[in-house]
Amino acid sequence: MAENKGFNCIGKSVAASGAWEKATGRAQYVPDMKLPGMLYGKMLRSPYAHARIVNIDTSKAEALEGVKAVATIKDTPQVNFGPMGTNEDWYIFAKDKVRFIGDEVAAVAAIDEATAEAALDLIEVTYEELPAVFDMEEAMKEGSPVINEKWPDNIASQKHFGQGDIEAGFAEADLIVEEEFYTNEVYQSYMETMCALVRPEKGSRLTMWVPIQIANKARLVYAKALGISPEDIRLIKPFMGGGFGAKFETNIHLACAVLARKTGRPVKMINSRHEDFAAGNPRVPIKYRVKMGFKKDGTCTAKYMHLVGNNGCRTVYGPAIMSTACYRIDALYKFPNVKVDGYLTYTNTVPTGCFRGFGNAQSIFMIERMMDIAAEKLGLRPEEIRKVNAMTPNFTNPHGWRVGTCGLTESIDAVLEAAQNRPKTEVSPGKLRGIGMACCNHVSGNRGFFPTFDGSSSLIRIAEDGKITVFHGECDMGQGQDTVFAQIAAEELGAKFSDVRVAEQDSQISPWGLGSYATRGTTVGGNGIIAGCKAAKKILFEEAGAMLGVDADQLDSRESIIFWKRRPEKSLTFSEVGAHYVFNHAGSCIIGNGYYRTGDPLPDPKTSYGNVSPAYIFGCHMAEVEIDTLTGHVDVVNYWAAHDSGRPINPTLLRGQIEGGIGMGLGWALWEDMIIKDGKVLNDGFLDYRIPGTVDMPRMTTIFIETDEPNGPFGAKGIGEAAINPVAPAIVNAVCNALGVHFNELPVTPARILAALKTRNKHQVI
């Protein structure tokens, strides 16, 4: 346990910022907003997976009363752009051809939604169908239809690298295990679908209200797509109804901007849930072929992976996700010799992107199943094989990743102990019980995502009444980032928590933050907050020192009171100093502008060698399941989750993240699956795409393994993605344990379980 350093605000479960606004219904999300003269936009999407556009006739739609504009590719600069510099394969609207069912063909702005909808039916598009390819491996075969001319082999990206001596590693193994795995395509199921509100300003300027995790980076991409300068876009991120990785760049934002410019009026566009399923950013599905070598004691001697991921028809972040899937697990266990061949292919399906866990969640499912399979063959217990390979503190892995704090072994021990102490209940007749475990790791602030820079900054303003406003450029999407930043700021400044407010993110004033991804907010963003606070505190203390006649370095602060360390009764409040400063500097507030940089050179793009994150997070989960032998239905009855996320800043929010991750992973393990046939998502709604409800949730126990991470703010690390990473394998391992059958594909549905039970019953009676 990290020692308690006498913190004021760190480690306290203060109420989440925005909770009052949400509970009272005052929080304004984009769908709630309405501007004078606002129009409503709707998108015409392609019904074909792959087709040439022969002609688009918009005249009838334009003639409909109430329609103010119809936009197509002709209304855009027609430049290629995209979220990743390596694969700029986007247009705002389909140019010459459509590449997936749901592709953006045209958009309508009208006085109301019904009119806009009606106008869509009046747009006449002549298509000429092209042969399409849907399977990620099929796409790589010679003669497959070409989806993007610049990538004639349909390979969007590939990675081939290794460390150590793979052949020597296999040669010294006592056991070789070879298996295949598949992680399926799933949807993030956030409450607020993708949407935008755009107001045209003077000249080519725009104000955009969009729920987005990476406001500043998106501004660069959008500026390029629209042929304007990034500063011409004022981007405001209001309250946001979740993201889980999906809310990165998306064409609906740009289509809305095009309509706003064309009509000269504010335009709002909101995806229906069906559109969001058909054209969102679902998880990259991956097929694995894996070969691993083990010593008798479970030590892994070599690991070879061949993987293929489905990028969909254009690139969101697939290449980075595939690359992550290739090697991030090499910081979970100490693999001495590793080699990987990774491919990402274009298919005529919905573009895939980030989903909590990036590519690591997929590979953790694979490796944690693999560990159980190997343990069974070696006659080891699941925890034994994991502990013998587990990452330990202060270790540099074969890719040059410098792991600092690491509570992996402690996490394994903690869930084991908790699970052993569970109340033992009778198994109901006709049911089978099983228990399974899975470990996880993640980065906390992956570097090189935006190669131009790395780090975070903040502006801290102390006003004349002593109240503090934190300006940052990261992203609160509902996970509680603003709350954690306010706690960090209050702690660093020695301010009262209630005096700290966090400003709405607005590119007109907020710093250039990279945003919410790679579980980076708390670690990297938190350090940025500290840097800004230090700068503000310096000015504050210098002013207070001058007022008190004491050197600034002799001062300290607590609860918004600055005092002389030698004689604490000699003190001033933040408001006294703030007012003095403001009125003696002609109205200038105290503003601290500080930044944090991670320092190391970025990993080598070819060999992937180099420290990829300032801190690394770990955890271990265990699940107990009960299976109905007549229906195959799985109830997860008990669940334990231990995480090393450094020192918890807000235990309630931390627990909330973990429990949310369990729910999300449970759905993935058991039911969630985008059923895509010939490129069409068949279950494009929550009737047939089921996520867990309250009744499906297990009894959950969360355990914090509190390390003190030197690279994290006040010893803290992140949690977001680590919370989902081990859930699917822990539950599937428990199902396999109950049945004595191996499942290597997600999801493990009741029908698949029942089929396995029937095969098993031929040999033995339950």
Added chain:
Amino acid sequence: MQDPIYLKPETLDRALDYLTEYPQATLWAGGTDLIVHLEHKKLKVSGIIDLTSIPELRFIEDCGDKVRIGALTTIYEIQTSPVIKKEFAFLAQAALVLASWQIRTLATIGGNIVTAAPSAETGCPLILLDGNIIVQSKNGERKIPTNQFFKGPGKCDLAPGEIVKEIELEKLPHGYQTIYQKERLRRSMDIALANAACVLNLDGDKCQEVRIGLGAVAPVPMRAVKTEAVLNGQVMSDELVEKAAQTAASECKPITDIRATADYRRDLIYALVKRQLTALWKAGAE
């Protein structure tokens, strides 16, 4: 854009007048399916006649040997009615697991049967009970036996100009037990992959009379007549239950769709029938 006509009569007579005037109008009995169909663009309406403000259609009445249920009685009212719980426990059970609490307070039994989903919760219990669906038109009243009302997915025996008025059900004789269960992918609100209902009268361990209804495994909620024949007049035993469950699995006619395969639906029918018969048999033996 022309908005659909919206009419909200307060008497059944007035509703029938409106229906004569606007024969293309859609009847609104809670809207919990209708709204979804409109949202999914599976349906276009030129007009809506909202029946939810007609008090004479919303009642549950115990008439001695019969129970009358107004067509606009909500599912929540069915679920909580002491009369229904006493006389037709399985109908109350079915109501309890229909969609969510919010939906149950809006959805009505008339709406549920007219929607005629093969998986409808109230379908299986109703076809096992003796009684009638009573429909009203300008020309008068028509009585349709409950087991003849459903005609196919989304289809029922309701002619243009007719409105379902009430459901009259004969009480079950003393000693008859009932049960309703459904199988779904998740435990929280979910549509049935398969459902089943059972009415059983035992004399000791002897099956005097059994009625079995199966849902979501045929175009309409179906009576498992072959399964009933296996059981009627026989002495209950594990072997008999097993045989009945297998018969039910083979006599149902499920389809494969995105929710489940036909084979898995048969497996679920086997599980449901086996559990229901066992539960009622063991309860009856006590």
